[in-house]
Amino acid sequence: MHKDRTEVLVESIKRFLRRGANKYLQNIVKKAHAADLSIVFREISLDNRCKLFNLIDDLEKKVVLFSELDETTFIEFIKLLELKDVVEVFGKMPADDAAELLNCLDEDYSTQILENMKKEDSQEVEHLMSYIEDTAGSIMVPDFIALKEDMQAQQVIEALQNEYLDVEMPFYIYVINEYGKLVGVISLRQLVVVQSKMPLKEFMATDIISVNTYTDQENVAKLVSRYDYLAIPVVDDDNCIVGIVTVDDVIDIISDVATEDMLKMAGVGEDYIETQTVLRGTKIRLPWLFTSFLGGVAAFFIIGGFQESLAKFTCLAAFIPVIMGMGGNIGIQSSTIVVRGIATGKINIRDLWSVVFKELLIGMILGVIYGVFIGIVAKLRFFSEPFSLALSFSVGLAVISSMSVAALVGALTPMLFKKMNIDPAVATGPFVTTSVDIVSVYCYFLIAKLLIGL
Amino acid sequence: MHKDRTEVLVESIKRFLRRGANKYLQNIVKKAHAADLSIVFREISLDNRCKLFNLIDDLEKKVVLFSELDETTFIEFIKLLELKDVVEVFGKMPADDAAELLNCLDEDYSTQILENMKKEDSQEVEHLMSYIEDTAGSIMVPDFIALKEDMQAQQVIEALQNEYLDVEMPFYIYVINEYGKLVGVISLRQLVVVQSKMPLKEFMATDIISVNTYTDQENVAKLVSRYDYLAIPVVDDDNCIVGIVTVDDVIDIISDVATEDMLKMAGVGEDYIETQTVLRGTKIRLPWLFTSFLGGVAAFFIIGGFQESLAKFTCLAAFIPVIMGMGGNIGIQSSTIVVRGIATGKINIRDLWSVVFKELLIGMILGVIYGVFIGIVAKLRFFSEPFSLALSFSVGLAVISSMSVAALVGALTPMLFKKMNIDPAVATGPFVTTSVDIVSVYCYFLIAKLLIGL
Numbered sequence: 070m071h072k073d074r075t076e077v078l079v080e081s082i083k084r085f086l087r088r089g090a091n092k093y094l095q096n097i098v099k100k101a102h103a104a105d106l107s108i109v110f111r112e113i114s115l116d117n118r119c120k121l122f123n124l125i126d127d128l129e130k131k132v133v134l135f136s137e138l139d140e141t142t143f144i145e146f147i148k149l150l151e152l153k154d155v156v157e158v159f160g161k162m163p164a165d166d167a168a169e170l171l172n173c174l175d176e177d178y179s180t181q182i183l184e185n186m187k188k189e190d191s192q193e194v195e196h197l198m199s200y201i202e203d204t205a206g207s208i209m210v211p212d213f214i215a216l217k218e219d220m221q222a223q224q225v226i227e228a229l230q231n232e233y234l235d236v237e238m239p240f241y242i243y244v245i246n247e248y249g250k251l252v253g254v255i256s257l258r259q260l261v262v263v264q265s266k267m268p269l270k271e272f273m274a275t276d277i278i279s280v281n282t283y284t285d286q287e288n289v290a291k292l293v294s295r296y297d298y299l300a301i302p303v304v305d306d307d308n309c310i311v312g313i314v315t316v317d318d319v320i321d322i323i324s325d326v327a328t329e330d331m332l333k334m335a336g337v338g339e340d341y342i343e344t345q346t347v348l349r350g351t352k353i354r355l356p357w358l359f360t361s362f363l364g365g366v367a368a369f370f371i372i373g374g375f376q377e378s379l380a381k382f383t384c385l386a387a388f389i390p391v392i393m394g395m396g397g398n399i400g401i402q403s404s405t406i407v408v409r410g411i412a413t414g415k416i417n418i419r420d421l422w423s424v425v426f427k428e429l430l431i432g433m434i435l436g437v438i439y440g441v442f443i444g445i446v447a448k449l450r451f452f453s454e455p456f457s458l459a460l461s462f463s464v465g466l467a468v469i470s471s472m473s474v475a476a477l478v479g480a481l482t483p484m485l486f487k488k489m490n491i492d493p494a495v496a497t498g499p500f501v502t503t504s505v506d507i508v509s510v511y512c513y514f515l516i517a518k519l520l521i522g523l
Numbered sequence: 524m525h526k527d528r529t530e531v532l533v534e535s536i537k538r539f540l541r542r543g544a545n546k547y548l549q550n551i552v553k554k555a556h557a558a559d560l561s562i563v564f565r566e567i568s569l570d571n572r573c574k575l576f577n578l579i580d581d582l583e584k585k586v587v588l589f590s591e592l593d594e595t596t597f598i599e600f601i602k603l604l605e606l607k608d609v610v611e612v613f614g615k616m617p618a619d620d621a622a623e624l625l626n627c628l629d630e631d632y633s634t635q636i637l638e639n640m641k642k643e644d645s646q647e648v649e650h651l652m653s654y655i656e657d658t659a660g661s662i663m664v665p666d667f668i669a670l671k672e673d674m675q676a677q678q679v680i681e682a683l684q685n686e687y688l689d690v691e692m693p694f695y696i697y698v699i700n701e702y703g704k705l706v707g708v709i710s711l712r713q714l715v716v717v718q719s720k721m722p723l724k725e726f727m728a729t730d731i732i733s734v735n736t737y738t739d740q741e742n743v744a745k746l747v748s749r750y751d752y753l754a755i756p757v758v759d760d761d762n763c764i765v766g767i768v769t770v771d772d773v774i775d776i777i778s779d780v781a782t783e784d785m786l787k788m789a790g791v792g793e794d795y796i797e798t799q800t801v802l803r804g805t806k807i808r809l810p811w812l813f814t815s816f817l818g819g820v821a822a823f824f825i826i827g828g829f830q831e832s833l834a835k836f837t838c839l840a841a842f843i844p845v846i847m848g849m850g851g852n853i854g855i856q857s858s859t860i861v862v863r864g865i866a867t868g869k870i871n872i873r874d875l876w877s878v879v880f881k882e883l884l885i886g887m888i889l890g891v892i893y894g895v896f897i898g899i900v901a902k903l904r905f906f907s908e909p910f911s912l913a914l915s916f917s918v919g920l921a922v923i924s925s926m927s928v929a930a931l932v933g934a935l936t937p938m939l940f941k942k943m944n945i946d947p948a949v950a951t952g953p954f955v956t957t958s959v960d961i962v963s964v965y966c967y968f969l970i971a972k973l974l975i976g977l
Contacts, residue, residue, distance in 0.1 A: 332859060435812060
């Protein structure tokens with residue numbers, strides 16, 4: 070249902086742009102949600118983006134549009150706008166979004182924007198930009214409501230109606246004591262339902278979960294998602310509240326973290342986005358494939374060492390793909406299960422040996438099953454040959470060992486990385502497939518040599 | 524910071540359990556957040572879970588605990604509780620959580636629970652259970668606020684204070700017309716800041732984005748995340764509001780969908796969770812490996828077809844791993860980028876050919892680079908042999924073709940799946956690695972045969 074909605078919008082806007090029907094465009098732009106416009110922007114030419122942008126009257130809509138655009142579209146597009154327009158939008162933008170966007174621009178340009186903004190706005194943004202990337206400090210918004218614990222419910226409602234009109238998300242009201250320290254929290258809902266004279270301290274919740282400015286954003290997201298919060302307060306070292314991280318940012322973090330993990334597992338580097346140019350894409354992916362290259366060269370020399378056996382039994386070569394493939398695939402299974410299990414908290418690092426042992430056991434069982442299958446294929450194919458039984462045993466045993474080792478390495482690698490405080494996703498994929506390839510090939514030829522007596 | 528908090532809790536509770544210090548336990552349980560207790564529950568024995576559970580006084584806390592437990596822990600644990608306790612908790616639980624949990628239990632037991640609940644509660648839950656899994660209908664909560672468009676702001680505030688005290692998340696108030704159709708929405712925040720006499724229809728937003736009961740939950744999550752909503756209304760075919768999906772559920776969906784995609788890509792099946800028993804784990808993973816097995820057998824017969832070439836040049840076998848490995852790895856890169864790109868909306872199915880062409884180009888460039896590397900290795904290793912140049916060209920060209928095909932297949936497969944409305948993650952991983960293995964091996968021997976003139 071929704072898909073059509075956006076698609077219809079894209080089509081209509083494209084048609085009106087071709088026709089130059091500015092009046093219709095203005096009308097359609099007025100009605101459209103900024104998040105939908107951001108999708109339109111991706112689909113139209115740079116010139117048309119500027120044209121469309123200038124047709125937007127509502128500054129608030131421009132603000133949302135800026136933050137919703139993806140990075141590449143945004144950078145290309147913003148360069149074509151007049152500085153004063155850009156500054157106007159940034160002036161109205163929540164400070165966290167402004168800081169994030171300015172961080173993608175080159176420094177000269179972002180300084181120019183900041184210099185032209187109102188002092189109070191730019192200071193707020195620069196303050197956020199000073200926090201380390203991917204910490205709570207860098208993603209918090211400074212517009213929260215913190216009130217003294219003695220205030221009464223009715224006074225708070227009045228304050229909301231008068232002073233706090235432009236707070237982005239006033240769903241929690243944080244309560245501070247006389248020293249400015251965070252001591253409690255109430256929800257807007259409670260405020261509406263308690264008696265009007267009741268002071269905050271009498272109905273606030275005091276077991277507040279807060280994060281520090283330097284807490285990693287992934288941990289912030291975990292807390293918000295675990296406790297089903299709409300926002301979490303960020304405090305400095307003195308327990309004074311300095312900002313909040315809102316649930317809409319948490320959603321983006323959770324999605325981004327999952328994307329990063331998948332890309333890292335695949336050996337592409339966490340920052341890979343599809344909109345890269347071919348050259349940059351090549352550059353990012355080149356080094357990750359090097360592990361695989363080295364593994365391949367190692368396997369080459371290992372097989373070279375069994376040259377004589379191969380010369381006598383060329384049919385040995387034909388089983389290399391199945392042995393590598395079965396090992397590689399179960400290795401990916403185990404490592405994906407463990408990496409994602411660690412990320413979602415389903416697997417605890419304290420259970421290292423029980424998890425690894427279980428994966429090993431599964432690898433062995435599956436190894437036996439497929440080892441028997443492949444042994445049968447080998448036996449049937451070379452039925453009349455005198456060596457067929459020894460060959461089928463060699464191949465079967467090679468599959469068992471390959472799959473067991475792969476499951477073991479696939480589970481152990483991310484667990485050990487985690488234990489050493491290395492990101493378990495980062496090198497698991499390439500490392501597992503490469504090491505499994507080498508071990509599989511070596512075991513195979515060794516077993517064959519022993520059994521067939523080459 | 525937080526990690527310690529939970530860990531300290533786990534340690535203290537374990538210690539007190541060993542000592543049987545019930546008074547301390549009661550105290551600590553009273554102060555702990557239910558989401559933290561759910562982590563404790565994972566770490567302690569079944570008996571202790573019951574003991575701890577019975578020490579919880581607060582019914583609300585039991586409710587949260589039930590919904591936060593992971594499936595396996597929950598199923599094991601609930602069987603040991605008395606039916607009346609279980610029923611009490613379910614009676615207090617939001618209907619969507621109750622429906623989800625009851626769906627994991629075996630039918631006899633869940634029927635027993637439903638039969639013992641209050642009629643009005645159980646009907647609500649059964650109604651939700653009747654929706655198809657993973658649709659908006661199955662995850663919505665029925666406790667939303669929908670008021671007539673003529674009501675005034677002050678009247679609404681009064682209604683909130685009197686009638687709607689137990690609504691889970693009253694952040695939006697939905698506005699309906701005289702026929703009960705959804706016509707607008709206001710936020711709690713607006714309500715607090717407008718003049719008290721103003722009727723809803725004068726300040727409500729009318730461009731409401733809603734979903735249908737049968738909208739897929741992934742699409743629901745996308746909308747909530749795109750528009751930064753705290754909840755989205757669910758309507759029936761008559762545009763009457765029947766429930767809302769809240770942002771806390773959306774967070775879970777986004778995380779679960781990413782997990783499912785990763786597991787599907789790795790060929791493990793979307794429902795795999797680490798807490799499976801060894802036997803079930805084996806059973807789930809067995810069929811996925813069958814593709815890989817078939818591919819291996821196919822490669823075996825292909826290589827068998829080049830038996831004579833191999834007999835003359837056994838060194839050809841030594842390059843099989845590097846050619847398969849390079850192809851396999853770049854195939855995983857391309858397919859992961861495309862699958863995740865489609866899931867996050869970064870890649871649009873309309874751009875099919877430009878995406879596929881770009882991946883192919885990257886595959887070819889990387890293929891040339893690594894092809895040259897491997898050609899050099901081959902040349903150096905067999906320097907003095909007369910066939911060394913032809914061999915090094917064969918191997919290099921094989922790597923180029925293997926990597927190009929892999930990038931092409933890796934990008935094309937999920938795009939085509941998506942176009943045919945098949946989940947792009949579901950079969951991509953095993954399909955890509957297997958087909959790449961077969962094609963690589965075939966191309967390699969064909970090229971070698973032609974160039975070396977075997």
